[in-house]
Amino acid sequence: MPFCIHCGLPTLPLIPAGDSRVRQVCESCGHIHYENPKIICGALLVWQDKVLLCRRAIEPRYGLWTLPAGFMENGETIAEGAARESQEEAEAVSELEQLYCIYNIPDIGQVYMLYRGMLVEGNFGVGEESLECGLFSEADIPWESLAFESIRRTLKHFFADRQTGHFGLHVETLRHPVKPT
Amino acid sequence: MPFCIHCGLPTLPLIPAGDSRVRQVCESCGHIHYENPKIICGALLVWQDKVLLCRRAIEPRYGLWTLPAGFMENGETIAEGAARESQEEAEAVSELEQLYCIYNIPDIGQVYMLYRGMLVEGNFGVGEESLECGLFSEADIPWESLAFESIRRTLKHFFADRQTGHFGLHVETLRHPVKPT
Numbered sequence: 001m002p003f004c005i006h007c008g009l010p011t012l013p014l015i016p017a018g019d020s021r022v023r024q025v026c027e028s029c030g031h032i033h034y035e036n037p038k039i040i041c042g043a044l045l046v047w048q049d050k051v052l053l054c055r056r057a058i059e060p061r062y063g064l065w066t067l068p069a070g071f072m073e074n075g076e077t078i079a080e081g082a083a084r085e086s087q088e089e090a091e092a093v094s095e096l097e098q099l100y101c102i103y104n105i106p107d108i109g110q111v112y113m114l115y116r117g118m119l120v121e122g123n124f125g126v127g128e129e130s131l132e133c134g135l136f137s138e139a140d141i142p143w144e145s146l147a148f149e150s151i152r153r154t155l156k157h158f159f160a161d162r163q164t165g166h167f168g169l170h171v172e173t174l175r176h177p178v179k180p181t
Numbered sequence: 182m183p184f185c186i187h188c189g190l191p192t193l194p195l196i197p198a199g200d201s202r203v204r205q206v207c208e209s210c211g212h213i214h215y216e217n218p219k220i221i222c223g224a225l226l227v228w229q230d231k232v233l234l235c236r237r238a239i240e241p242r243y244g245l246w247t248l249p250a251g252f253m254e255n256g257e258t259i260a261e262g263a264a265r266e267s268q269e270e271a272e273a274v275s276e277l278e279q280l281y282c283i284y285n286i287p288d289i290g291q292v293y294m295l296y297r298g299m300l301v302e303g304n305f306g307v308g309e310e311s312l313e314c315g316l317f318s319e320a321d322i323p324w325e326s327l328a329f330e331s332i333r334r335t336l337k338h339f340f341a342d343r344q345t346g347h348f349g350l351h352v353e354t355l356r357h358p359v360k361p362t
């Protein structure tokens with residue numbers, strides 16, 4: 001990040017006064033460029049005994065299966081972002097029930113926040129960022145072709161919790177994720 | 182955000198291909214500048230029947246009382262950020278127990294994520310960003326001098342939940358917050 005977003009002149013890596021971390025600071029106007037973790041919001045949507053999955057039409061992990069999820073946007077709540085991603089990636093109308101899984105991924109500055117909910121009336125399509133979408137029972141989940149560890153864990157939690165009927169919040173940290181290809 | 186962080190040349194507000202939102206896009210190199218919500222991580226720390234509060238030595242809300250909290254940094258988990266803020270603002274060693282309150286504040290692109298935990302051995306000091314720190318029982322909380330609605334709600338939840346002994350996760354949305362002065 002070598003240039004200032006405010007004035008276009010070069011920045012330098014410095015520790016600002018009162019701070020303890022190196023930031024890119026503008027030599028000219030003094031603007032400090034902070035970089036902070038991003039939230040990935042998404043949803044595990046259920047219809048009867050099946051879960052809605054999408055096969056990715058974009059990198060990273062093109063061609064692999066995922067839950068609908070993506071970067072949270074300014075101006076929306078986590079739940080609104082999860083519903084928007086479900087609409088965009090699978091043309092799914094969702095009825096969200098609870099914030100279900102949170103994954104810290106500190107190595108890449110991401111926090112996954114995944115809701116659990118219902119796929120309204122079982123209807124879905126195929127969004128622009130998906131090659132195909134489908135409803136999968138536990139026995140049919142493509143475990144070897146999932147895009148992300150966060151998605152694998154969320155599905156594992158769901159099928160385990162469904163046995164007990166108790167769906168608590170899961171908060172976990174994923175270390176050293178495989179880099180996107 | 183009128184200049185490109187990658188090449189220093191001007192950006193324009195455009196909707197990139199495959200996107201549905203206006204982003205600042207570099208006219209020269211094409212770099213897309215995304216802006217996403219930021220996470221504020223913090224902690225409600227308890228010693229005996231009292232809660233640790235800090236009086237802010239920084240803007241916004243200089244002079245008002247808050248729980249230790251601040252922007253989550255890249256490379257840390259939410260809990261690590263909450264512990265770090267507790268150390269920085271109140272020289273507090275914390276033993277975190279649960280992710281307790283989450284507040285969407287879509288109008289300003291923030292998500293508060295507050296842990297509940299113990300103040301180890303009841304020890305604390307006064308960090309650089311605080312004017313003073315202190316332990317407050319429910320009757321002594323300075324309700325009229327709290328810095329943020331998120332903090333007020335977290336304290337209300339805590340004292341109510343303490344009556345029942347059940348500390349569930351609270352996920353709420355705050356609309357139209359008062360702008361920082």
